């Protein structure tokens with residue numbers, strides 16, 4: 001399984017910035033998990049092949065690139081962009097984003113093979129397959145309807161928490177998955193902003209450490225979705241924890257699991 005955390009912004013020389021404003025992971029160059037920077041950072045190969053997007057939730061940093069991606073491809077689309085998500089998430093983006101005011105309702109616009117965009121409602125703990133890769137949504141603890149995602153192929157499994165205040169859902173899913181290669185966890189805020197983290201249902205390094213101590217995943221743990229303004233502080237505090245196997249996921253790098 002090949003996984004890449006797409007960049008959100010770029011340095012002056014065009015190399016990916018480590019600052020992660022938006023969240024978008026791409027599996028095997030052809031399936032997106034969230035679409036924050038999908039329109040801005042997808043490669044030509046992704047643009048040619050990627051027609052499936054699995055959403056954890058509807059917050060802007062996780063969907064900002066979705067309307068722009070479909071708009072960008074619209075004239076050349078020969079199959080719909082399929083959005084796989086909880087029914088509540090589908091209703092939010094259809095009502096608040098693809099509503100003709102913010103952006104066109106692509107689920108009503110025709111291309112040669114049907115609609116430009118299709119919604120696939122997904123229930124928790126119900127497995128579904130996209131291009132020989134199996135997905136399942138598990139519970140997250142966030143301010144809005146949200147899910148974590150487990151992903152399994154022939155090589156093994158990974159689990160992605162999405163935005164969450166606890167790892168309760170991850171604990172359950174790890175007890176069921178075989179051959180887990182990696183866990184990707186959020187850690188949005190530094191320790192000194194624990195009140196904001198609590199109020200917005202995110203984690204700090206200290207919260208993450210307590211949660212991991214309960215679970216003790218038997219695989220590497222990669223941190224994603226660090227708020228860009230606090231990146232250096234959070235990375236320093238994560239290092240101070242000295243937890244073996246815990247590292248920050250590099251933006252723009254191909255991981256093979």
Ligand SMILES: [Zn+2]
Nearest residue numbers: 057059142163
């Ligand atoms: Zn969120």
